[in-house]
Amino acid sequence: MSLFNTLTVADVRRETADSVSIAFDVPEALKGDFAFTAGQYLTLKADVGGREVRRSYSICSGPTDGELRVAIRKVEGGLFSTFANDDIGPGDPIDVMKPDGRFVLKPDAAREAHYVCIAPAPASPRSCPSSARRCSANRNPRSRSSMATGPRSP
Numbered sequence: 001m002s003l004f005n006t007l008t009v010a011d012v013r014r015e016t017a018d019s020v021s022i023a024f025d026v027p028e029a030l031k032g033d034f035a036f037t038a039g040q041y042l043t044l045k046a047d048v049g050g051r052e053v054r055r056s057y058s059i060c061s062g063p064t065d066g067e068l069r070v071a072i073r074k075v076e077g078g079l080f081s082t083f084a085n086d087d088i089g090p091g092d093p094i095d096v097m098k099p100d101g102r103f104v105l106k107p108d109a110a111r112e113a114h115y116v117c118i119a120p121a122p123a124s125p126r127s128c129p130s131s132a133r134r135c136s137a138n139r140n141p142r143s144r145s146s147m148a149t150g151p152r153s154p
């Protein structure tokens with residue numbers, strides 16, 4: 001059985017000069033398989049220049065946002081990130097693995113907390129910290145979150 005399902009790209013949004021976010025249409029029959037927790041990631045597979053390339057991207061939408069979205073920063077000389085930034089458009093089919101990852105936020109509606117996210121900003125402009133922040137705010141409105149971002153990594 002294939003680990004991948006072919007999803008259709010619903011929307012591509014330019015987030016910064018060198019990053020895009022991509023949302024997928026998830027058919028009703030696959031909604032359960034693609035339910036996710038803040039902090040999880042998707043593995044995408046595509047044919048890039050005749051080569052099968054698989055790469056992982058953190059889900060940047062919140063679990064209750066009603067969409068499945070990842071953000072991809074273009075890495076110089078990078079196969080998949082260049083393809084994603086330059087060539088992927090709405091309606092394109094992309095092979096996507098079910099959400100994975102155990103480094104997740106387990107929000108507790110009864111607990112008022114201050115969540116601190118540290119992210120190398122340009123690498124993941126809207127990724128897991130963003131998903132975690134949305135999730136924590138939704139579960140307990142008295143919870144706070146702070147995000148520290150760094151400069152571009154070398």
Ligand SMILES: Cc1cc2nc3c(=O)[nH]c(=O)nc-3n(C[C@H](O)[C@H](O)[C@H](O)COP(=O)(O)OP(=O)(O)OC[C@H]3O[C@@H](n4cnc5c(N)ncnc54)[C@H](O)[C@@H]3O)c2cc1C
Binds near residue numbers: 055057072
């Ligand atoms: C769990 C997880 C979550 C992630 N989440 C995100 C996310 O939310 N957003 C995001 O943007 N990224 C994320 N990443 C990183 C992402 O998976 C890719 O690694 C990234 O997009 C680069 O892939 P690429 O195919 O573009 O680059 P690659 O083709 O893999 O190349 C990477 C770099 O290596 C260089 N290189 C490649 N081959 C060679 C070679 N033979 N010799 C010398 N140099 C070489 C390239 O020039 C480039 O600079 C995540 C990774 C993981 C594991």
